[in-house]
Amino acid sequence: MSARTLYFTAPQTVAVRRHTLPEPSPDEVRVQTLVSAISAGTEGLLYRGDAPSNLPADSELETIDGDFSFPLSYGYATVGEVTAVGENVAESWLERRVFAYVPHQSHFCVAPDELLVVPDNISTREAALVANLETAVTFLLDGAPLLGERVTVLGQGVVGLLTTALLAEMPLETLVTFDAHERRRQRSESLGADESLDPTVTGIRDGVEAVAGKRADLTYELSGNPDALDGAIAATGFDGRVIVGSWYGTKPTTLDLGGHFHRDRLEISSSQVSTIDPSLRGRWSRERRHEVVWDWLRQLEIDPLLTHEFSLEEADQAYELLEERPDEAIQVLLTYGTD
Structure with missing residues (x-):
């Protein structure tokens, strides 16, 4: 048996490479992947060659090494089953379903503390959305929506939709979203x-203003389009907050800050799931966020967001779909058969 790993090898080019099946060290387990979720935002930048090549792929995750230069293996939403354990690891880990922040690959070895055990009442496909839902949870923590506020979300990809779903549980006055694709607006x-x-x-x-009567108190820019940031600023009222969850990569943006931005005392903040606001770190550990994610995975109707599945060997078709026909897809999963 050999292992398979997906690589981004050049703009709009991916390849599956085979290598020797990894063996766990004494303190590791080996996981056989069942599914992994494609991050349409970040991986779309990689696929198009729009990610800054000298930027570390993820400085917060030990499971992701190197930078964004080609060729690279990337991904951070994998669900699998433990199939082997090192001599220092309890055998009770065997056959557990686990989630890991690792690239798209059929087998991998990590320490158990790098894994999240998937609860029995959450399906394997649902568990693939852990990273996306954790991102949405972080957006709410950073935006801190209040009772009776008017909130806007720009972009209804899977992270935008999950953010919308969580916001809809808040006692807001109005929740308005924007997306160019009808399927996503309906969802x-x-x-x-x-x-x-x-x-x-x-x-x-x-x-x-047509829906809420006034501009928003809180606006999330999650579209991945740098030109949308001007719209987010324009739609936000006095003393409002704009949370930028999009990563634009190498795409520049020119902002119009000569209008109401200065006098209306707007605040623009970035939000990214790998870290959390220092003011919240005393109470909101990564473990606590994961507990919230598992809880909401049980409550939200997320199966309709999982629109497409491709085998790992068909990954090129998956990225072509997201790039050329985004109106058809929301969340795309890669599947892994036995080999």
């Missing part, structure tokens, strides 16, 4: 948005 409203609008038809500020 957004089914998850609790008061209205989901097409930004290519309705201006962001005009749309928010």
Whole structure:
């Protein structure tokens, strides 16, 4: 038996490479992958060659090494089953389903403390959304939506939709979302948005004011489009907050800060799941966020977000779908058969 790993080898080019099946060290386990989730935002930048090549792939995760230069193996949402344990690891780990922040690969070895055990009442496919839902949880912690606020979310990819679903559980006055793709707008409203609008038809500020009556108190920019940040600023009212969860990679943006931005005392903040606001770290450990994620995976209707599956060997088709026909897909999974 050999192992298989997906590599980004050049812009719009991926390849599956075979290598020797890894053996766990005394303090590790070996996991055989069942499914992994493609991150359409970050991996889309890699696929297009728009990620800064000299930036570390992830300085917070020990399971992801190197930078974003080609060729690279990447990914951070893998669910598998423990099939072997090192001599210092309890055999009770065998056959456990686990989640790991590792690249797309059929087998891998890690220390048990790098794994999250998947609860029995959560399916393997649902567990693949742990990283995306953790990102949405972090967005809410950073944005701190308040009772009666008007909130806007730009971008309804899978992370935007999960953010919308969590926000819909809050006692907000209005929740307005935007996305260019009809399928995602429909899903957004089914998850609790008061209205989901097409930004290519309705201006962001005009749309928010038409639905909410006033500009937003809190706006999330999650579209991945740097031009959308101007719309986020325009749609946010006095003393409002703009949370930028998008990563634009090498794509530049030019902001119009000569309008109401200065006088309205707007605050623009970045949010990224690998770290958390220092003011929250005393109470919100990574473990606590994971507990919240498992809880909401049980409560949210997320199966409709899992729209496509491809085998690892068909990964090129998966990325082509996300790049060329994003209106058809929300969350794409890679599957791994026995080999």
